[in-house]
Amino acid sequence: MRTLQSGLLLSMMTWCGCCASFASSEAYAQSVPKASTCYVLGIQGMTCGGCAVHVQQGLSKVPGVGDAKVSYENGEASVCVKEGATVTGETLVKAVEKVGYKAKVKRRFQN
Numbered sequence: 001m002r003t004l005q006s007g008l009l010l011s012m013m014t015w016c017g018c019c020a021s022f023a024s025s026e027a028y029a030q031s032v033p034k035a036s037t038c039y040v041l042g043i044q045g046m047t048c049g050g051c052a053v054h055v056q057q058g059l060s061k062v063p064g065v066g067d068a069k070v071s072y073e074n075g076e077a078s079v080c081v082k083e084g085a086t087v088t089g090e091t092l093v094k095a096v097e098k099v100g101y102k103a104k105v106k107r108r109f110q111n
């Protein structure tokens, strides 16, 4: 736990204490190429906006993922895969589980 950083962030946002790190969403504001495959995942176990960031970080680390948006309010993540990359829904579910949450693929679509 990076307590120094978390203490600093407490003044900036509501923090439930379950998340060890935080990264600016700007880091994930990457452009998604046309005709990429996107997935909508249902996420279980998120208890605050910080959890959504945590899940987003986990998904963004998957090689081939071009863009990941996570909504704590909706309990959903939308993830778009870079063109030519072979990322499966199962891979994304595992990435979410790796950071401590449950996920399942709700929908797959072409962006």
Ligand SMILES: [Cu+2]
Pocket: 016, 017, 018, 019, 046, 047, 048, 049, 050, 051, 052
């Ligand atoms: Cu949280």
